[in-house]
Amino acid sequence: MKIxxxxxxxxxxxxxxAVPEGVAVRSADEAAAAFDRLGGPLAVVKAQIHAGxxxxxxxxxxxxxxxxxxxxSADEAAxxxxNLLGELLVTVQTGPAGQTVRQVFVEAGCDIARELYLGIxxxxxxxxxxxxxxxxGGVNIEEVAAKTPELIYREPFDPDAGLQSxxxxxxxxxxxxxxxxxxxxxxFMRTLCKVFVRLDCSLVExxxxxxxxxxxxxxxxxxxxxxxxxxxxxxxxxxxxxxxEEDPAEVQAGEAGLSYVQLEGNVGCLVNGAGLAxxxxxxxxxxxxxxxxxxxxxxxxxxxxVTQAFRILLADKxxxxxxxxxxxxxxxxxxxxxxxxxxxxxxxxxVPLVVRxxxxxxxxxxxxxxxxxVDIISATDLTDAAKKVVxxxx
Numbered sequence: 571m572k573i574x575x576x577x578x579x580x581x582x583x584x585x586x587x588a589v590p591e592g593v594a595v596r597s598a599d600e601a602a603a604a605f606d607r608l609g610g611p612l613a614v615v616k617a618q619i620h621a622g623x624x625x626x627x628x629x630x631x632x633x634x635x636x637x638x639x640x641x642x643s644a645d646e647a648a649x650x651x652x653n654l655l656g657e658l659l660v661t662v663q664t665g666p667a668g669q670t671v672r673q674v675f676v677e678a679g680c681d682i683a684r685e686l687y688l689g690i691x692x693x694x695x696x697x698x699x700x701x702x703x704x705x706x707g708g709v710n711i712e713e714v715a716a717k718t719p720e721l722i723y724r725e726p727f728d729p730d731a732g733l734q735s736x737x738x739x740x741x742x743x744x745x746x747x748x749x750x751x752x753x754x755x756x757x758f759m760r761t762l763c764k765v766f767v768r769l770d771c772s773l774v775e776x777x778x779x780x781x782x783x784x785x786x787x788x789x790x791x792x793x794x795x796x797x798x799x800x801x802x803x804x805x806x807x808x809x810x811x812x813x814x815e816e817d818p819a820e821v822q823a824g825e826a827g828l829s830y831v832q833l834e835g836n837v838g839c840l841v842n843g844a845g846l847a848x849x850x851x852x853x854x855x856x857x858x859x860x861x862x863x864x865x866x867x868x869x870x871x872x873x874x875x876v877t878q879a880f881r882i883l884l885a886d887k888x889x890x891x892x893x894x895x896x897x898x899x900x901x902x903x904x905x906x907x908x909x910x911x912x913x914x915x916x917x918x919x920x921v922p923l924v925v926r927x928x929x930x931x932x933x934x935x936x937x938x939x940x941x942x943x944v945d946i947i948s949a950t951d952l953t954d955a956a957k958k959v960v961x962x963x964x
Contacts, residue, residue, distance in 0.1 A: 571796045572620045573810045576675045578792035585765045587758060588788045592677035594618065601651035602644040604676035612679030615639050615650040617659050619669040620815040622777075622793065623710070627661030629654065630668050637661065637671075640679070647676055662710070672814060680790060685778035686745060687711050687722075688759070690766045698726040699766055701733060701759060703741050707778035733763040751785040758787040769807065770800030819882050826878040828867055835860025837959055838883035838892040838921075840876070842867050842901060850895045853956035859963050862889045876906070877913035884917060891922040893959040895952060898929030907935035911942045922947060922962035926955035 576594040583589050593604035605613050617624050617637040624637035637659045641647040651674050658668035685707035693700040704722045706714045714721055723744045727733040738756045742748070747755055758779075766774045773795040780790045801808050813821045823830030829844070833851075837859050841847040844866050851861040863886070867879055883892055896906045910925065926949040927935045939946055947962060949955035 571798055571801065571807070571811055572815070573794055573796075573807075574618045574620070574673075574675075574812065574815075575616065575792055576618060577810045578794040579789065581769070581794065582762070582765065582789055582792055585761055587761050587765065588754075588786060589792065590678045590680050590788060590790065592675050594673055594675050595651065596655070596673045598648040598652040598655070601674060601676050602648040605641065605644040605647040608676065608678045611642060613641050613647060614677045614679065615641055615647055615654070616675040616677060617654050617671040618673045618675050619659055619661075619664070619671060620812070621659075621661050621663040621669055623661035623663050624659065625708075627659050627664070630658040630660050632657075650674075651676070669815065680780055680788060681783040682778075682780050682790070683783045683785075684781040685790075686781065687714075688762070688776040688779040690763060690771070690774040692772060693724075693726055696726050699729060699763070700724050700726045701737075701741070701763060703745060703779075705745055707780075711777060727763055729767045732767070733760045735760070747781065749785060751781055751787065754785060754787045758789075769794075769804060770797045771795065772797045819885065822878070823865070823882055826875055828865060828875060828879055828882075830866075830879075830882060831864040832886070833861050833863050834888070835862045836888050836890040836963055838862045838865075838886065838889040840865050840867060840879050840883065840892065840894045840896075842896050842906075846895060846897055849952065850893065850956070853952055854893065854960065857953075857956045857960045859960045862886055873909040873912050876909035877916055880913045880917045880919075884919070884921070889921060891924065891959050891962040892919070893955055894923065894925045895955055896925075896927050896929070898927065898932060898935070902930045903927045903932045903935030904938060907938040910946075911938065911944050914944045919945070922959070924949055924955055924959040924962060926950070926952060 579589040595601045595604050627637040629635040635653050639650050641650055654671045654674055657671055659671050660668040687704040687707040689702045690699055702722055702724050706721055723741055725737040735756055738759050742752045742755050771794055775793040776789045778790050780788045817832050819832055820830050837854050839850050839861050841850050847864055847866050854861050867875055883889055924947045947958050949958050
């Protein structure tokens, strides 16, 4: 689950991480009032969307308008907010479609001496969270990683013990952070690592991490993503979710208890089990088409869930055929066959449907499908199913 910058900074402030003062607003008048409240003489108006690259991003209707702008008065803050709100912001992460700006963050100006990069992710190779820093802050860190990876320094840390002071000193040496800034870095980095572990984050990114003229480290930007599987432990965090920033189909699927990710192909996939879903998508691609989605109905799907899954798949105008690939382990093939027949009749199909069943009660399940009046293309195995659905698309 992603959250907005202003929400991330509030969590960091509560944890003791230094961040500038700021106010999230939804109108031009509120932006002007926020500038006055912050006391000037300088503020930054930032579009709030769930995507990076906002500083270089542009408004679709006015490419001269950037997603992050300096303002020097309340009137200027109001004008900038008016030009952003309700508009599509296009960044390297949104793609050409852009995302609608529904709120902006008016933040106090900062005395910037240096801009650095800091990020925390899970390193699956070593099985630990890892703190990454770079002297190349405020720029596209992916480009730095690709072209000059030697400028990114990493320190894995134990989630129980946390980042240690000696590790901070190593990083400060590499970043040429000296004097009292080292003490500020120690508090900043170690606290941030504690936040990462305590809140079950999958990503914490500060870009840029600023060293002020006074030598203090401040998070000038903040991006936090949480592990969805841990949200049951953090009911307060779930309240920060902004479903308007998410794909409507993915929101709909989540409410139905389905795992769904929108892709760009033309074959809709309804599968039970993440591994089987990945294999299904691979074979669709191998035989000449592209998957339109990842959709895992799980091991105990009922008729209502399968029906909702079909609704989501068929709502995608790019879908030219649907492949149902079910392995009956916990779930019986008879159950999924009955669900397919019922949901087919309720939803109505205008594209070919290929079904491959295997596992518990498979013969009975195939019989249910064969005796129904549903127009189904049956497949005997996964390769056969992939070939048939690709042929149906063509």
